[in-house]
Amino acid sequence: MLTAGFLYTCALFLAGLAFGSFLNVCITRIPRDESVVRPGSHCRACGAPIRWWHNVPVLGFLVLRGRCRDCGSPISLRYPAVEVLTAVVFAACYPWFGPTWMTLKFCVFGFLLVGLIFMDAETGLLPHEFTYPGIVLGLAFAWVAPGDSSGTWLLLLLFQKHVENVRALALLDSAAGALVGAAFFYFAWAVYWLVRKRHGLGFGDVALIAMTGAFLGLKLNLVVLVCGPILTLMYAIVLLIREAVRPRPTVPTDEGLAASTVSTETLAHGREVVASAQPESPQAAAPRQTETMGDADAAPDYEEEPPFLQRELPFGVFLGICALGTIFFGEAAWAWYLGRFHSSVLAMVQSYEGAHLRVRH
Numbered sequence: 001m002l003t004a005g006f007l008y009t010c011a012l013f014l015a016g017l018a019f020g021s022f023l024n025v026c027i028t029r030i031p032r033d034e035s036v037v038r039p040g041s042h043c044r045a046c047g048a049p050i051r052w053w054h055n056v057p058v059l060g061f062l063v064l065r066g067r068c069r070d071c072g073s074p075i076s077l078r079y080p081a082v083e084v085l086t087a088v089v090f091a092a093c094y095p096w097f098g099p100t101w102m103t104l105k106f107c108v109f110g111f112l113l114v115g116l117i118f119m120d121a122e123t124g125l126l127p128h129e130f131t132y133p134g135i136v137l138g139l140a141f142a143w144v145a146p147g148d149s150s151g152t153w154l155l156l157l158l159f160q161k162h163v164e165n166v167r168a169l170a171l172l173d174s175a176a177g178a179l180v181g182a183a184f185f186y187f188a189w190a191v192y193w194l195v196r197k198r199h200g201l202g203f204g205d206v207a208l209i210a211m212t213g214a215f216l217g218l219k220l221n222l223v224v225l226v227c228g229p230i231l232t233l234m235y236a237i238v239l240l241i242r243e244a245v246r247p248r249p250t251v252p253t254d255e256g257l258a259a260s261t262v263s264t265e266t267l268a269h270g271r272e273v274v275a276s277a278q279p280e281s282p283q284a285a286a287p288r289q290t291e292t293m294g295d296a297d298a299a300p301d302y303e304e305e306p307p308f309l310q311r312e313l314p315f316g317v318f319l320g321i322c323a324l325g326t327i328f329f330g331e332a333a334w335a336w337y338l339g340r341f342h343s344s345v346l347a348m349v350q351s352y353e354g355a356h357l358r359v360r361h
């Protein structure tokens with residue numbers, strides 16, 4: 001039987017496909033500083049415009065069998081993947097949050113997160129075109145759709161303070177989530193800089209955690225703050241194992257050795273330099289490398305893989321994945337953690353839930 005809830009979920013799925021399609025344009029163009037409006041969709045290889053019926057989300061990709069109709073060059077699987085992922089996130093919001101502002105809030109948040117995950121994965125950039133408006137939207141949605149603000153409520157309780165207005169408390173909680181997240185990363189970045197004299201995080205990561213904090217609030221952003229680094233560490237361990245089992249190349253020549261030092265040094269200057277060198281043409285990237293090397297003749301060898309941990313770990317990707325999971329399972333993660341280790345704190349949180357009118361549902 002077709003219930004209204006099922007129809008809404010389907011409608012959100014279709015909307016997700018459409019927004020995912022637009023997101024693909026953003027992912028391809030924003031890191032390259034291109035307009036997302038003009039020109040219309042075209043093949044990145046041959047420049048031929050894409051017919052509207054081939055631009056239908058997922059179906060267009062299937063009809064074309066993943067190849068450009070004009071030049072036959074392959075279309076990245078990223079296109080249908082982003083469309084389906086956005087659609088799934090949108091559709092999942094309805095059963096979770098019902099016909100409330102919360103559904104809209106987390107659709108917007110999911111849209112931004114999927115975009116940032118893929119942009120970071122492809123270019124190593126977390127463009128502020130997404131993160132800064134994200135922070136503002138997160139704060140605005142806290143006022144419009146106040147959620148669970150128990151993190152800030154508990155914090156205020158420690159100082160014997162109360163905020164009675166549910167919206168004001170939610171806005172405070174959103175700001176607290178953003179500030180605590182950003183401060184924590186900024187502190188980690190500063191320590192790393194002092195110890196190793198190079199960037200461990202990009203500024204994009206700081207903006208991203210501020211954005212997730214603004215949307216999720218203080219309590220749930222702590223889940224992202226803990227799980228993001230754990231997931232990145234697990235990925236690093238996988239890379240380390242892969243590195244260990246890979247057969248060693250023979251002793252490098254002097255030239256090869258020099259080249260690898262150069263690429264390491266370029267990487268050491270952080271995500272911004274490396275990332276900005278990628279989408280541009282080699283000629284545009286060249287002057288910056290000359291700066292770091294001081295020798296115009298030696299060409300850096302990007303084919304050579306830099307040694308482990310000198311390579312950038314896509315931290316933003318893992319933060320984004322954790323934030324997506326936290327939308328749906330953050331509360332469950334907290335309940336599990338508190339129930340397991342801190343039943344007394346759980347009792348306090350439950351007293352909050354009882355004391356305040358629940359706006360959700």
Ligand SMILES: [Zn+2]
Pocket residue numbers: 043044045046047048068069070071072073
């Ligand atoms: Zn083409």
